Amino acid sequence: MADINQTIEQLKSQIDMINLPKHVAIIMDGNGRWAKKRFLPRNFGHQEGMERVIEIVGAASNLGIKHLSLYAFSTENWKRPLEEVQGLMKILVQYIMRELDKLHKNNVKVQIMGDIEKLPKYAKDEVIKTMRTTSQNTGMILNIGLNYGGRDEIIFGIKNLLIDIEMGKINIDDLNETNFSNYLYTKGQPDPDLLIRPSGELRLSNFMLYQIAYTEFCFYDILWPDFTEKHLLLSIIDYQKRNRRFGGI
Numbered sequence: 001m002a003d004i005n006q007t008i009e010q011l012k013s014q015i016d017m018i019n020l021p022k023h024v025a026i027i028m029d030g031n032g033r034w035a036k037k038r039f040l041p042r043n044f045g046h047q048e049g050m051e052r053v054i055e056i057v058g059a060a061s062n063l064g065i066k067h068l069s070l071y072a073f074s075t076e077n078w079k080r081p082l083e084e085v086q087g088l089m090k091i092l093v094q095y096i097m098r099e100l101d102k103l104h105k106n107n108v109k110v111q112i113m114g115d116i117e118k119l120p121k122y123a124k125d126e127v128i129k130t131m132r133t134t135s136q137n138t139g140m141i142l143n144i145g146l147n148y149g150g151r152d153e154i155i156f157g158i159k160n161l162l163i164d165i166e167m168g169k170i171n172i173d174d175l176n177e178t179n180f181s182n183y184l185y186t187k188g189q190p191d192p193d194l195l196i197r198p199s200g201e202l203r204l205s206n207f208m209l210y211q212i213a214y215t216e217f218c219f220y221d222i223l224w225p226d227f228t229e230k231h232l233l234l235s236i237i238d239y240q241k242r243n244r245r246f247g248g249i
């Protein structure tokens with residue numbers, strides 16, 4: 001039985017490398033509670049959460065995961081106090097600036113999921129630069145959900161679809177589940193096989209609603225800043241035990 005007290009090597013030896021999930025999605029939740037438990041301001045939790053992003057991105061890419069989607073800031077997170085929103089935005093941009101060289105060297109292609117038009121200019125400029133720099137990379141695709149909402153994504157897709165219909169690029173009768181997914185931020189990528197949410201909440205909070213139809217879920221009762229490479233390995237071991245039927249028998 002796999003458990004957290006085993007070493008990384010022991011956990012890795014239990015993973016079937018041929019049956020890795022192609023796409024792993026993570027709702028990185030619990031930073032605020034992590035800070036609160038330590039009597040620290042919430043942004044300390046976001047800062048610590050970023051250290052875990054670095055660890056998990058490295059681990060996933062080394063393992064051979066081809067697509068990793070991280071939920072960093074939702075369309076609903078603007079409701080938070082301005083100080084937290086501004087702090088969080090700065091921490092996210094610092095992460096991207098600090099990690100860009102390493103991500104690029106590791107052949108990671110960074111894509112932002114979400115409406116970047118509403119981001120502060122410095123943040124928008126930085127994410128555009130990162131996407132441009134890494135656009136030709138052929139290793140893991142790292143999708144970062146920034147001002148991302150699953151419903152917002154579907155509406156964005158429908159708007160673009162209507163434009164294409166009007167321009168005669170697609171016939172409405174030819175629309176199907178597969179070609180509609182080309183109108184989403186994850187265009188061209190497979191749906192997540194595995195979704196992980198730490199923090200103890202058992203909900204999707206508007207993450208990848210279209211793509212997640214047959215995704216396997218792993219919920220953890222720990223907070224994101226406590227989520228380590230070992231938890232990622234454990235969730236993959238758990239995933240590989242699931243019987244995915246996709247509605248069949």
Ligand code: IPE
Nearest residue numbers: 028029030031032033034072
């Ligand atoms: C991080 O955790 C997720 C983000 C929205 C950035 P939270 O900030 O939601 O932390 P909790 O859930 O309040 O503990």
Ligand code: IPE
Nearest residue numbers: 027028029071072073074205
């Ligand atoms: C989901 O976490 C969004 C991100 C992790 C970015 P929230 O903390 O915003 O979700 P709720 O409010 O608990 O559903």
Ligand code: MG
Nearest residue numbers: 029030031199
């Ligand atoms: Mg939360």
